[in-house]
Amino acid sequence: MSKRSIIPIGPYHALQEEPEFFKLHVEGEKVVGLDIELGYNHRGIEKLSESKHYDQTVFLVERICGICSTSHPIACVQAIEDAGDIEVPERALYIRSIIGELERIHSHMLWLGLAGHFLGFNTVWMWAWRHREEVLNVFELITGNRNHYAMMKAGGVRRDIKAEDIPTIKKMVADLKAPLTLFKKTVADDPVIQARTKGVGVLSAQQVIDYAALGPTARASGVKIDVRRDHPHAAYGLVDWDVITAQNGDVFDKAVVRILEMFESIRIIEQCLDKLKTVTGSVDSNPKEVKPGEGVGLYEAPRGEVFHYIRSDGTNRPARHKVRAPSFMNVITDREAVIGHTVADATIILAAVDPCYCCTERMAAVDVYSGRRVFTAADMIKCSQQKTAELRKKLGAHGPKLNIA
Amino acid sequence: MSLAINVLTRSLNVFHLGGSACNNCDIEILDTLTPKYDLERFGIVLVGSIRHADLILLSGIFNKKSASRARLLYEQAPKPVVVVAVGGCACTGGMFRGSYNWDHPVKDYIPIDAFLPGCPPKPEAMISAVVKLIHTLRGKKQ
Numbered sequence: 001m002s003k004r005s006i007i008p009i010g011p012y013h014a015l016q017e018e019p020e021f022f023k024l025h026v027e028g029e030k031v032v033g034l035d036i037e038l039g040y041n042h043r044g045i046e047k048l049s050e051s052k053h054y055d056q057t058v059f060l061v062e063r064i065c066g067i068c069s070t071s072h073p074i075a076c077v078q079a080i081e082d083a084g085d086i087e088v089p090e091r092a093l094y095i096r097s098i099i100g101e102l103e104r105i106h107s108h109m110l111w112l113g114l115a116g117h118f119l120g121f122n123t124v125w126m127w128a129w130r131h132r133e134e135v136l137n138v139f140e141l142i143t144g145n146r147n148h149y150a151m152m153k154a155g156g157v158r159r160d161i162k163a164e165d166i167p168t169i170k171k172m173v174a175d176l177k178a179p180l181t182l183f184k185k186t187v188a189d190d191p192v193i194q195a196r197t198k199g200v201g202v203l204s205a206q207q208v209i210d211y212a213a214l215g216p217t218a219r220a221s222g223v224k225i226d227v228r229r230d231h232p233h234a235a236y237g238l239v240d241w242d243v244i245t246a247q248n249g250d251v252f253d254k255a256v257v258r259i260l261e262m263f264e265s266i267r268i269i270e271q272c273l274d275k276l277k278t279v280t281g282s283v284d285s286n287p288k289e290v291k292p293g294e295g296v297g298l299y300e301a302p303r304g305e306v307f308h309y310i311r312s313d314g315t316n317r318p319a320r321h322k323v324r325a326p327s328f329m330n331v332i333t334d335r336e337a338v339i340g341h342t343v344a345d346a347t348i349i350l351a352a353v354d355p356c357y358c359c360t361e362r363m364a365a366v367d368v369y370s371g372r373r374v375f376t377a378a379d380m381i382k383c384s385q386q387k388t389a390e391l392r393k394k395l396g397a398h399g400p401k402l403n404i405a
Numbered sequence: 406m407s408l409a410i411n412v413l414t415r416s417l418n419v420f421h422l423g424g425s426a427c428n429n430c431d432i433e434i435l436d437t438l439t440p441k442y443d444l445e446r447f448g449i450v451l452v453g454s455i456r457h458a459d460l461i462l463l464s465g466i467f468n469k470k471s472a473s474r475a476r477l478l479y480e481q482a483p484k485p486v487v488v489v490a491v492g493g494c495a496c497t498g499g500m501f502r503g504s505y506n507w508d509h510p511v512k513d514y515i516p517i518d519a520f521l522p523g524c525p526p527k528p529e530a531m532i533s534a535v536v537k538l539i540h541t542l543r544g545k546k547q
Contacts, residue, residue: 039470040470041468066430127440146525
């Protein structure tokens, strides 16, 4: 009988961006149990929302998460509009879609960079983040801020897109196609990336349905769900675009779905910008009150469906505000995807769902299955990068080719 | 200028202490290391351990649970250490001041050398703050 000891990881650990705390119970190198302690990121947003009036609430939900900082506001204003029967001018709908899709591009690029980092390709990380800056420049032009755009408002949007800015924005968005094509080719052609991601972390369509996974995680397994198509909101019912799906449900397909989605986003943005030339008028219906009632707002955030519920009692504050972020549904699928894989693959499988803990304040864990060997986060990333290096040697490749003109 | 300050301000090892943040300041901090800004040119690097830190960047509010840990981490940092509060939340608590889980302004229990407001502050603002801080520590005029 070996001795049981406890290894604490966190709450402030070198490789955690956000504070979480694990307690690993180990017997030798074998992990026999795991305690997860959360609450380091709990800010009481739902309760706080009840003390803010409707205009302030939108700013508050924007700060749930810095990466999906327009998904939560869109869902929130839609819930308010649903509860209070508020009309939204058509022009505002197009602007909402433009901001939403730009955010999808920057979020997917951020994910692509981090996935590259976990696989040991820091070049991909640096290049993805470099081109992400170009998306942030578009944001700065339209909204005045790189992140936290403060564009949404019950009854419309806060700022109009000026007619003289549209050609500049169109050019900046069109310029993104070249780097995106570069990444598409890199992922599709590189033998090492394929060897590391194909057949790894497979999630079947049935498992997606059983676990109610959302967003790119579900679409990579061939489940064609997308709130933008299923419950059209903003301008998604007014423009032409496709829901991207893949069949295999592995990490490779999750990456492919995200990359192809960025091209669809560009398509949506370009159509919306064209429509702005003909659809004129106000961008804000300027509602004066929110009638008593209940409302639900749905939006397809980069990670999946985000859900907001608001109950209004006729005052200027929500009586109840409930938020459900997509990562909450997605992280539990790790349980299925990780079993049977090596520890070196676990890092990228966990990262493949693009978990966001400030949205969910939940933690996914590989370690709960007793008898599985478990490493710390640092060991896992090292392990993953070593595997890539070995594969690279075996295949004679030198990492992803970035054909930079 | 003491030897410690002279050595401290040459190549800053940055430790990022994220409280209950929304991730946005954290991403902008990482952004300063990516090709557009590339702070590593100046010897500024992120380190994983508080015991290697010359500069601590605080981001986000610190709630009732994370506040005591932040205090502990500050005590473990080798002195002298420079502390910068990045973003409105770390400076004042921002819009989370009224929350039931909000502890105290972080300045009440960690001495802060520079406040960098903004939601989030732009990477240029972060770089400018660090430069100003280095000049002040070295006793130079701005």
